[in-house]
Amino acid sequence: MCICDPCPPPTAQVSLDLASFEVVRACAGPLLDLLRERLLDLVFCNEQEAIALAEVRAVGARNDRVMIT
16 A cells, blocks of 8 residues: 555545644745544644644645645
C-alpha cells in the first residue's frame, strides 16, 4: 500500500503527526480537507501545532473556504 493510498484496508487506522506549526500553516488546505473528510483516525500534535491548526481553521471558516464539522 502506498503511503498516499486514499483507501486503506477497512481495519487500518490512519494517523498523522503534524510535525510543526510551520507545516500546519504551509499545508493548511490539504490538512483541513483530510480532517473534514474524516480520513484520519488520530492526529498527534503539541500545543503549538494545535494552536496553529485552530488558527487556520478559524481563518478558513471566516473566509468560507473550509469548514470542519
